[in-house]
Amino acid sequence: MPGKWWSDTKERLRGFINKKGYKEPLIFIVCLIISFVFWSLTVMYETAEYEFKVPVKIINVPKNEVVMGLIDTVKVTVKDRGFAVYSLMMRKQLGTVIVNYTTTSKGNDIGHLTASEMLKQVKKMLGAIGSGGQISISPSELSYRYSLGDEKNIPVKIKGEILPEESHYITKIIIEPDSVVVFAPIEGIDNITEANTVELDIKDVIDTLITEARLAPGQNMRFTPEKVKLTIFTDILTEEYMVVPIRCTNTPEGKILKTFPSKVKVKLTTGAKYFKKLSPSNFDIVVDYNDIKNKPERKCKVKIFSLPDGINRAELQQDSVDYLIETIDTVAPTLNHIPVKK
Secondary structure, X not given: OHHHHHHHHHHHHHHHHHOOOOHHHHHHHHHHHHHHHHHHHHHHHOXXXXXXXXXXXXXXXXXXXXXXOOOOEEEEEEEEEXXXXXXXXXXXXXXXXXXXXXXXXXXXXXXXXXXXXXXXXXXXXXXXHHXXXXXXXXXXXXXXXXEEXXXXXXXXXXOEEEEEOOOEEEEEXXXXXXXXXXXXXXXXXXXXXXXXXXXXXXXXXXOOEEEEEEXXXXXXXXXXXXXXXXXXXXXXXXXXXXXXXXXXXXXXXXEEEEEEOOEEEEEEEEEHHHHOOOOHHHOEEEEEHHHHHHOOOOEEEOEEEEOOOOEXXXXXXXXXXXXXXXXXXXXXXXXXXXXOXX
């Protein structure tokens, strides 16, 4: 039975190939596949070259020492057969060049990682596939300086952009920890006032987002920890209205300033959840007596003096109101002394 099945299959295949209109395209596709295979084999065995960026990290630095002048990346160029180079390109990261303070510091405020030691580390990263080709490293060796330092706590600041999706807005960003320890040379540590994150580019945030941000490496300093956690809270933008009482300011003694109406409507753009927590007492809408005194008019100007945090935009629906100034007697009445006859 298997022989009959195979015979029937060959007959159907032969009939499909010989069918009018199918033979030429099928031959073209087969030739194309064969050409691609031969081209791939040729490329894989030709010499190829690629440049990788490898990070540098120093370890075992004493707490009372600060390292200066050590670069953070080296360039590794590999020249080898195509299949070896392309397999290395598939990796996200080759590894890290490790500078061990204990073995590289020379005792004269200078540290040095030799070219042979760095090449040995790079070959280990590349493994058997990439280490057989031609390898060049720039710079070929690493050096640094170190000196006594001091430490202090400084606040963390966010650098870059964190933008919500168009219909949302960011209500709050929590940085954990919000301060870090900086270690720097004694003579320069007083000039360091904050630790900045690397330039951030976070866009279209909709829901609460938790992410990590590395601290931007500074010249002749190090931070502990080297990265912070960011929790970004968002809310849906909404337009709402709030009726707020008008407060009169700078009214002199003996005068009463009354406005008509005594309240104004404020149009707000804020988060839907946040709006539920607001009340008129969170807003300060004022009329200034000095504006009327300096330039009397039939109506007086209404101003937004202060708004609660979290308000994206606020607009008065009425920017002027009628007013009345009343004068009151501030002199307290006195009783005349009437002598009593005995």
